Amino acid sequence: MPELRRDPIVGHWVIIAAERARRPNGRPKDRDPPPPGPCPFCPGNEDKTPPEVFASGRPAHGLPNGNGWRVRVVPNRFPALRIEGDLDRQAEGIYDRMNGLGAHEVIIETPDHARRLTDLADAELTEVLLACRARVLDLRNDVRFRYILLFKNHGPSAGATLDHAHSQLIALPVVPRQVLEEIQGARRHHELKERCIYCDIVGQERRDRSRLVYENDDFVVFAPWAPRSPFETWIVPKRHESSFEAEPGERLAWCAQALGTTLRRLDAALGDPAYNFIVHSNPLRDGPSPSYHWHVEVRPALTQVAGFEWGSGFHINPVPPEEAAAFLRRVAG
């Protein structure tokens, strides 16, 4: 059973997942080593994954775990966390631990092995986001979970080891520290000004335009003021909303359009870079928040995290966001 451990000084959580190191081919460096043989995410190989928890696009009488789907969600074969059991919180002297309880799922974005997320039409990408929303809405019924992280690793240097286009979600019994810090920072701003800081940022970026990359009816895409790495890009809903899963389908369609445009422009600007994106949303057990505002953060994996960044939380970025945004405004995508 994996274990969740809390650092006693700063309070970060670590998943100690010894089983993951023992996977076939499982040196610590590998996260999801490509299993030998055919791609487990391709149609016809549905029995190579754990039974699906969601699928869309199958004809009305299609069987679960059969062919004919357009988006399919399955549990990760090498999950970082396990779905069964209790948290069993314990002290060990001054330290804190609990069982590594959670869910780890893979969203297979297309049946076609050769297509990347950036090759999908807006309607297809919308279907991926709708699948993500459906999984969040289902998993939030499990009261053991406090947070769900939706993210994508694309390319080996961003941590992906399977080629077939997919994103992931991890449901957690604790709220990650980095999200908590955003929530606390946004709350401080709201106490002072009675306004959402993300709404303020969206307002300033749309007026200023120097870091603006793109906008459509419902979403604005910009390079943040203090990007931790070159070409970091945020996608933020214009209308205040604290939770991703509260968005109606029409707005997720606009989100898909903004996300697809952003990733295609990064592709064009940087030549198919490895990248990560992550969805930051309100914790599952909190009500709608006037101060927190969900959003997507996209980071091309261009720079190496070295000792300085790792040990300080300080980042050195050689590309000013104004230059990155100007570049991303010009390219097609």
Add this chain to the structure above:
Amino acid sequence: MPELRRDPIVGHWVIIAAERARRPNGRPKDRDPPPPGPCPFCPGNEDKTPPEVFASGRPAHGLPNGNGWRVRVVPNRFPALRIEGDLDRQAEGIYDRMNGLGAHEVIIETPDHARRLTDLADAELTEVLLACRARVLDLRNDVRFRYILLFKNHGPSAGATLDHAHSQLIALPVVPRQVLEEIQGARRHHELKERCIYCDIVGQERRDRSRLVYENDDFVVFAPWAPRSPFETWIVPKRHESSFEAEPGERLAWCAQALGTTLRRLDAALGDPAYNFIVHSNPLRDGPSPSYHWHVEVRPALTQVAGFEWGSGFHINPVPPEEAAAFLRRVAG
């Protein structure tokens, strides 16, 4: 002039150093691209670096920037921050910026191009730490600086691009967020218990022994309870002291012995891995602290930081610290 920008939500600082991207061979991926021609850190090439700010080991009448040194400290040729000027703090709407003022220096650990830090005898490594201390004591006289980070990147996947053994320091006009969080966490513990949390950790690790790697008269080496990556190892003074630069030479000799032993064991266990280490010490303008305790954090660069870690501050570690420590206790070094 590089610029320091503060994220308005969580408060992290970023150095926007556009000049560093424009170095010869300066794609964003490169941090310190090897300059063409002979190694600038080798004896005889002293004129290939900016004039030295410290050297030890030269015979009594040796000239600065001449041959004959054992440890030499020079300003970085491509500094992330600049030493001249004022901070000039400014608002830009809701955002905060200041000039990228600071010092960025390179500690050349040995004149011998072929030797790594792990090849140095304890006395030589002590001389490196004494050079670091001398630089910190000098730079802290500059009242513009609030913090000095000492760190080392060894190997390309840990961010190093020059082979010749060296570590680095960056003096900053702000205290890095990650250090602030340690200080705040330690202060909370002290308010509750009137004890230093690091002293408590040292006590528990020495009693428990399952995560203990090594100890000598003055320092204890262990795998932390919640390591963010496999084989993360901390080196902590047994006697409470908040600042690295307050340590007398005898204790730095014990520190060198513990650091050398740790790095040699990681070498033996993992086969010359890339690694980072970083010294966490009390901020320059604070008096001696009863709650904060300086220490060294060592991290072999074995895992990739992927979307999940980057966007959550949550880490997945496939190697339990008890297994890593047991392994490091057994190997020679």
